[in-house]
Amino acid sequence: xxxxxxxxxxxxxxxxxxxxxxxxxKGEVVCIIGPSGSGKSTFLRCLNLLEEPTKGEIILDGVPLxxxxxxxxxxxxxxxxxxxQFNLFPNLTVxxxxxxxxxxxxKLSPAAAKEKAMALLTRVGLAEKADQYPxxxxxxxxxxxxxxxxxxxxxxxxxFDEPTSALDPEMVGEVLDVMQQLAKDGMTMAVVTxxxxxxxxxxxxxxYMDEGIIYEEGTPDAIxxxxxxxxxxxxxSKVL
Amino acid sequence: MEILYNLLEGFSNGIYxxxxxxxxxxVLIRGFGNSILITVLAAAIGxxxxxxxxxxxxxxxxxxxxxxxxxxxxxxxxxxxxxLTIIYFIILGQSGLPDVLVASIAFGINSxxxxxxxxxxxxxxxxxxxxxxxxxxxxxxxxxxxxxxxPQAIKNVLPALGNELIVLVKETAIAGYIGVVDLQKxxxxxxxxxxxYMVPLLCVAYIYLLLTTTMAAGLNxxxxxxxxxx
Ligand SMILES: Nc1ncnc2c1ncn2[C@@H]1O[C@H](COP(=O)(O)OP(=O)(O)OP(=O)(O)O)[C@@H](O)[C@H]1O
Ligand SMILES: [Mg+2]
Numbered sequence: 001x002x003x004x005x006x007x008x009x010x011x012x013x014x015x016x017x018x019x020x021x022x023x024x025x026k027g028e029v030v031c032i033i034g035p036s037g038s039g040k041s042t043f044l045r046c047l048n049l050l051e052e053p054t055k056g057e058i059i060l061d062g063v064p065l066x067x068x069x070x071x072x073x074x075x076x077x078x079x080x081x082x083x084x085q086f087n088l089f090p091n092l093t094v095x096x097x098x099x100x101x102x103x104x105x106x107k108l109s110p111a112a113a114k115e116k117a118m119a120l121l122t123r124v125g126l127a128e129k130a131d132q133y134p135x136x137x138x139x140x141x142x143x144x145x146x147x148x149x150x151x152x153x154x155x156x157x158x159x160f161d162e163p164t165s166a167l168d169p170e171m172v173g174e175v176l177d178v179m180q181q182l183a184k185d186g187m188t189m190a191v192v193t194x195x196x197x198x199x200x201x202x203x204x205x206x207x208y209m210d211e212g213i214i215y216e217e218g219t220p221d222a223i224x225x226x227x228x229x230x231x232x233x234x235x236x237s238k239v240l
Numbered sequence: 241m242e243i244l245y246n247l248l249e250g251f252s253n254g255i256y257x258x259x260x261x262x263x264x265x266x267v268l269i270r271g272f273g274n275s276i277l278i279t280v281l282a283a284a285i286g287x288x289x290x291x292x293x294x295x296x297x298x299x300x301x302x303x304x305x306x307x308x309x310x311x312x313x314x315x316x317x318x319x320x321x322x323x324l325t326i327i328y329f330i331i332l333g334q335s336g337l338p339d340v341l342v343a344s345i346a347f348g349i350n351s352x353x354x355x356x357x358x359x360x361x362x363x364x365x366x367x368x369x370x371x372x373x374x375x376x377x378x379x380x381x382x383x384x385x386x387x388x389x390x391p392q393a394i395k396n397v398l399p400a401l402g403n404e405l406i407v408l409v410k411e412t413a414i415a416g417y418i419g420v421v422d423l424q425k426x427x428x429x430x431x432x433x434x435x436x437y438m439v440p441l442l443c444v445a446y447i448y449l450l451l452t453t454t455m456a457a458g459l460n461x462x463x464x465x466x467x468x469x470x
Binding site for chain 2: 081089090
């Protein structure tokens with residue numbers, strides 16, 4: 001589904017990604033862990049070209065993204081993204097947040113878009129908030145709306161960049177539950193997270209990122225149970 | 241005491257002479273109407289132009305961005321009365337457009353440069369994540385601008401835009417330079433036939449003051465209402 005070959009990313013002189021190779025298969029949930037500053041966000045953001053890779057290839061469904069940069073709006077529809085800071089549109093209601101892209105990009109009729117949005121809101125347990133503005137929601141509710149908003153474009157892959165890091169502890173669960181349900185429904189997901197419990201339970205594979213590469217990867221059991229490399233072990237002993 | 245009495249008597253005679261006799265107050269009313277008309281048209285032109293220039297500048301490269309930069313530098317770096325007379329006597333003089341419209345265009349062109357800088361600041365103040373969220377949903381840059389960024393930016397800078405409108409009203413008082421009878425020109429023309437300057441010019445000043453303070457009060461109400469909706 002997604003294939004990354006020799007991905008490099010520089011910010012000026014700073015080489016953040018130093019040659020990443022990875023595959024994410026359909027239906028897989030890949031959790032990306034690693035120390036702060038190791039390039040997890042940068043890697044994720046390269047996958048929908050929010051960051052432009054300096055070198056390398058990203059192939060989505062057989063389409064090399066970088067060569068098709070001018071069709072990026074079309075390609076991005078296939079890739080949903082959920083941000084740490086939610087990034088809901090404060091000038092729009094919850095419902096409008098969700099229907100905007102389906103109406104303006106997929107050219108869905110307002111009625112059809114609304115019906116779809118309500119179904120998604122029901123799925124994340126927030127149907128009664130449809131007409132509220134985002135400022136009236138709690139953090140956990142905002143993030144669930146953000147997930148519904150991304151799902152409204154019928155993406156084939158969902159990217160999550162620390163979706164629970166900005167939340168009060170008591171709200172983390174409600175967001176992880178939605179994500180876990182999504183995984184169960186077969187969504188392909190790449191999740192940067194510090195929630196090791198979630199990674200252990202839900203991930204099909206775990207990428208440990210360090211020094212600008214995927215330093216070690218494997219099943220959750222392998223990474224959390226018997227990590228092979230010293231740095232992985234050191235990191236895990238700090239966070240677990 | 242004597243002086244004060246003379247002054248008062250002179251003033252009330254002056255009111256009769258300059259405002260009531262021969263229905264001269266109508267000149268002020270017509271002038272006031274023209275001032276308002278020019279302000280409204282110029283504000284509309286200024287907003288559209290300012291929005292366009294702001295976005296061109298923000299994209300930051302290419303001839304269009306350089307054009308926007310040059311435009312803003314020239315307009316902000318020259319007196320508006322010079323711009324007005326250049327546009328009237330050199331550029332639009334032969335166009336056959338009504339003078340009021342030429343004045344509106346000139347003030348709109350002027351105001352656009354200031355509005356551009358205001359809106360640009362407003363757009364830059366919108367969180368970067370908003371653009372990223374829009375783009376990640378497959379919305380194009382122009383659509384993200386239109387539905388997400390610009391509405392938030394305008395709301396952020398509404399007070400500054402309101403101030404610009406108040407500045408614009410006062411700025412239009414130079415419209416007389418190209419023969420438009422606006423409020424100021426109306427006052428001056430009454431003064432020049434009656435040889436009484438005090439009454440008509442104080443009237444003009446008072447009307448401008450009333451207008452700008454009313455606008456400022458309206459702006460205050462609007463701001464408070466917006467803050468409540470946050
Ligand atoms: N736009 C940018 N310009 C310059 N440097 C950047 C930029 N974005 C990220 N970096 C740098 O790239 C490195 C990797 O950042 P990144 O955000 O990808 O790390 P991360 O693994 O997501 O960290 P965290 O766990 O703190 O979110 C950091 O050193 C960061 O300072
Ligand atoms: Mg990060």
